[in-house]
Amino acid sequence: xxxxxxxxxxxxxxxxxxxxxxxxxxxxxxxxxxxxxxxxxxxxxxxxxxxxxxxxxxxxxxxxxxxxxxxxxxxxxxxxxxxxxxxxxxxxxxxxxxxxxxxxxxxxxxxxxxxxxxxxxxxxxxxxxxxxxxxxxxxxxxxxxxxxxxxxxxxxxxxxxxxxxxxxxxxxxxxxxxxxxxxxxxxxxxxxxxxx
Amino acid sequence: xxxxxxxxxxxxxxxxxxxxxxxxxxxxxxxxxxxxxxxxxxxxxxxxxxxxxxxxxxxxxxxxxxxxxxxxxxxxxxxxxxxxxxxxxxxxxxxxxxxxxxxxxxxxxxxxxxxxxxxxxxxxxxxxxxxxxxxxxxxxxxxxxxxxxxxxxxxxxxxxxxxxxxxxxxxxxxxxxxxxxxxxxxxxxxxxxxxxxxxxxxxxxxxxxxxxxxxxxxxxxxxxxxxxxxxxxxxxxxxxxxxxxxxxxxxxxxxxxxxxxxxxxxxxxxxxxxxxxxxxxxxxxxxxxxxxxxxxxxxxxxxxxxxxxxxxxxxxxxxxxxxxxxxxxxxxxxxxxxxxxxxxxxxxxxxxxxxxxxxxxxxxxxxxxxxxxxxxxxxxxxxxxxxxxxxxxxxxxxxxxxxxxxxxxxxxxxxxxxxxxxxxxxxxxxxxxxxxxxxxxxxxxxxxxxxxxxxxxxxxxxxxxxxxxxxxxxxxxxxxxxxxxxxxxxxxxxxxxxxxxxxxxxxxxxxxxxxxxxxxxxxxxxxxxxxxxxxxxxxxxxxxxxxxxxxxxxxxxxxxxxxxxxxxxxxxxxxxxxxxxxxxxxxxxxxxxxxxxxxxxxxx
Numbered sequence: 001x002x003x004x005x006x007x008x009x010x011x012x013x014x015x016x017x018x019x020x021x022x023x024x025x026x027x028x029x030x031x032x033x034x035x036x037x038x039x040x041x042x043x044x045x046x047x048x049x050x051x052x053x054x055x056x057x058x059x060x061x062x063x064x065x066x067x068x069x070x071x072x073x074x075x076x077x078x079x080x081x082x083x084x085x086x087x088x089x090x091x092x093x094x095x096x097x098x099x100x101x102x103x104x105x106x107x108x109x110x111x112x113x114x115x116x117x118x119x120x121x122x123x124x125x126x127x128x129x130x131x132x133x134x135x136x137x138x139x140x141x142x143x144x145x146x147x148x149x150x151x152x153x154x155x156x157x158x159x160x161x162x163x164x165x166x167x168x169x170x171x172x173x174x175x176x177x178x179x180x181x182x183x184x185x186x187x188x189x190x191x192x193x194x195x196x
Numbered sequence: 197x198x199x200x201x202x203x204x205x206x207x208x209x210x211x212x213x214x215x216x217x218x219x220x221x222x223x224x225x226x227x228x229x230x231x232x233x234x235x236x237x238x239x240x241x242x243x244x245x246x247x248x249x250x251x252x253x254x255x256x257x258x259x260x261x262x263x264x265x266x267x268x269x270x271x272x273x274x275x276x277x278x279x280x281x282x283x284x285x286x287x288x289x290x291x292x293x294x295x296x297x298x299x300x301x302x303x304x305x306x307x308x309x310x311x312x313x314x315x316x317x318x319x320x321x322x323x324x325x326x327x328x329x330x331x332x333x334x335x336x337x338x339x340x341x342x343x344x345x346x347x348x349x350x351x352x353x354x355x356x357x358x359x360x361x362x363x364x365x366x367x368x369x370x371x372x373x374x375x376x377x378x379x380x381x382x383x384x385x386x387x388x389x390x391x392x393x394x395x396x397x398x399x400x401x402x403x404x405x406x407x408x409x410x411x412x413x414x415x416x417x418x419x420x421x422x423x424x425x426x427x428x429x430x431x432x433x434x435x436x437x438x439x440x441x442x443x444x445x446x447x448x449x450x451x452x453x454x455x456x457x458x459x460x461x462x463x464x465x466x467x468x469x470x471x472x473x474x475x476x477x478x479x480x481x482x483x484x485x486x487x488x489x490x491x492x493x494x495x496x497x498x499x500x501x502x503x504x505x506x507x508x509x510x511x512x513x514x515x516x517x518x519x520x521x522x523x524x525x526x527x528x529x530x531x532x533x534x535x536x537x538x539x540x541x542x543x544x545x546x547x548x549x550x551x552x553x554x555x556x557x558x559x560x561x562x563x564x565x566x567x568x569x570x571x572x573x574x575x576x577x578x579x580x581x582x583x584x585x586x587x588x589x590x591x592x593x594x595x596x597x598x599x600x601x602x603x604x605x606x607x608x609x610x611x612x613x614x615x616x617x618x619x620x621x622x623x624x625x626x627x628x629x630x631x632x633x634x635x636x637x638x639x640x641x642x643x644x645x646x647x648x649x650x651x652x653x654x655x656x657x658x659x660x661x662x663x664x665x666x667x668x669x670x671x672x673x674x675x676x677x678x679x680x681x682x683x684x685x686x687x688x689x690x691x692x693x694x695x696x697x698x699x700x701x702x703x704x705x706x707x708x709x710x711x712x713x714x715x716x717x718x719x720x721x722x723x724x725x726x727x728x729x730x731x732x733x734x735x736x737x738x739x740x741x742x743x744x745x746x747x748x749x750x751x752x753x754x755x756x757x758x759x760x761x762x763x764x765x766x767x768x769x770x771x772x773x774x775x776x777x778x779x780x781x782x783x784x785x786x787x788x789x790x791x792x793x794x795x796x797x798x799x800x
Contacts, residue, residue, distance in 0.1 A: 021334070028397055028436060031439035042484070134450055
């Protein structure tokens with residue numbers, strides 16, 4: 001028994017199943033992070049005037065991480081484009097670059113966490129730090145999830161290229177969409193936590 | 197999908213020879229998963245109902261008053277099973293902490309573990325793919341994962357009863373700061389909720405994708421049965437409303453475990469001790485995030501019920517639904533509006549009159565599509581030659597019961613009247629009329645209606661009547677007096693059922709006549725419990741000796757009745773049917789019979 005439109009798009013909707021699925025999932029992710037961003041606004045607006053912490057983080061590190069994540073979003077598109085052109089070797093190379101970018105991001109993030117902990121900034125210190133650690137922690141969790149999927153498709157999952165190349169290409173497109181979303185969340189987090 | 201090597205082909209349907217475990221336990225077939233959801237939900241219905249019976253006993257015969265009676269029959273068992281007596285029972289007395297636990301878990305279990313899994317998980321899973329002529333859900337494995345997340349969430353909730361300090365006791369709404377100071381049960385509640393939210397997220401993605409992608413050839417949007425529309429909108433509500441509660445749950449976990457102050461205000465004093473470790477948080481924030489889920493959740497509970505009732509009304513009046521398009525547009529606007537009414541649960545929080553006015557306005561607006569749906573269903577009865585079978589009885593009872601529940605909601609949606617009625621028994625009566633004789637009756641209607649499709653056997657009409665009439669009477673005997681109690685000023689969540697505030701010769705208070713209703717309500721609740729026995733008996737006995745039926749025992753028009761009863765794995769022998777007409781073509785003039793199935797081509 002085969003489920004229709006798993007690989008080929010349905011003519012009247014123009015989409016294959018997983019693409020609708022991931023967009024719906026991303027819609028729910030927008031609501032998840034949206035709730036956290038709203039909490040930031042509500043807590044900051046409700047804080048005693050002049051007590052909200054600003055300029056607590058090292059902007060250069062945050063900036064480097066922003067560049068790294070944007071770069072990884074580009075490389076995952078390269079990976080997908082190369083699959084479309086039938087070049088699995090280059091695609092896997094770009095997947096590897098994407099994974100490496102994710103790793104660099106997490107390393108810098110870990111250093112920042114370590115730095116904050118060593119200066120006795122904990123989630124319990126202040127609502128600002130509570131939001132910082134919760135938001136970046138949840139974001140980092142998304143980065144890790146994305147990387148696990150990338151590692152799978154770079155390694156064992158890549159064997160699908162031999163049996164069903166179109167489906168494999170779709171899978172990279174779908175995880176790429178997720179990765180762009182994770183990137184986008186960071187693009188909002190960076191100014192919110194580092195600059196404002 | 198994984199297949200075994202032994203396959204035989206009948207048309208396009210592959211009969212896979214799977215072992216018992218793969219076929220019935222870890223199945224990816226939407227019908228099996230739907231039944232798994234249904235059976236688990238029935239267990240939780242009964243569990244949640246028993247918690248409520250304990251509460252009702254305490255309210256009717258509260259300890260410390262002359263009316264006191266110890267809890268009969270189950271007292272010893274509960275005392276032995278649960279942890280410390282302070283948090284459960286001793287000598288047949290329910291402790292006040294245990295009473296709080298019962299209340300919180302009754303709400304949680306009924307909403308998140310019983311009604312939603314039944315309405316969305318069970319009926320949605322079983323019926324939607326059949327009604328749209330699909331072989332299965334789009335993502336069968338995700339579907340199974342959704343069920344097992346729900347199951348795990350249920351286990352976490354049940355296990356939390358056995359913790360030191362018992363299960364969650366801060367109300368099903370888990371308001372902060374109370375919930376942050378609560379015992380470990382609250383942490384389990386939060387973990388359980390994360391699992392349940394994951395489950396409904398996976399389900400919602402799957403349902404919406406299935407309805408968009410897997411419709412049979414010719415089944416355009418305006419030919420979809422209304423039940424499918426209702427599930428479609430429900431899917432979006434679950435998809436978009438649950439994540440904010442997940443975020444709120446994460447933040448409450450942080451407050452409890454990492455000592456943050458998301459929901460903990462400065463200057464909080466507990467038991468005359470200033471809680472200096474907390475500063476800068478906002479308890480209102482939790483309420484906003486909770487009710488942002490909480491209100492769309494109300495429509496998650498009611499929309500599938502309306503869908504079921506619509507199918508059954510059309511089938512048993514033997515005429516098309518009056519105003520199908522109005523129904524569709526009403527349900528779509530209902531879905532949209534349900535996202536902008538949440539703060540009408542919060543009029544008494546002091547969030548400001550301007551905001552209250554906004555939410556009062558949207559609340560009045562959302563009553564319009566609800567009334568349209570109910571009116572359409574009522575008007576559909578007009579001029580029909582109605583068949584009064586058991587599913588139809590429950591569907592017909594739904595209409596006035598939901599009507600009472602809906603209309604009594606209006607005074608709660610208005611600021612001024614809500615000040616008096618807020619958090620009183622009036623509220624309890626209002627939403628239980630919507631969910632208990634409303635949604636749950638629709639669920640019963642659905643079980644009686646689709647049981648023949650799931651099993652190939654019909655449920656007994658006789659035991660159906662024995663189930664229906666007492667249930668209808670007892671439901672009203674339970675909830676109607678609560679309106680009176682609430683209007684007289686009786687608050688909900690009171691351990692002694694309001695006895696403390698009883699009027700005396702010198703003091704103004706609750707009249708004894710109102711407090712005495714507690715005993716009548718408790719009797720009616722016990723009656724309602726007994727009235728469910730014929731249903732359970734009917735459910736099991738019909739499995740074995742029910743009247744055997746063919747594909748279309750109700751002479752219905754929608755696609756699920758084209759498949760065999762029960763449908764094989766893959767649903768439709770010979771591939772998906774082609775659809776030529778709308779969902780409710782009953783009594784078409786000139787047709788050879790009084791129903792024309794959707795897959796019947798036009799005669800040239």
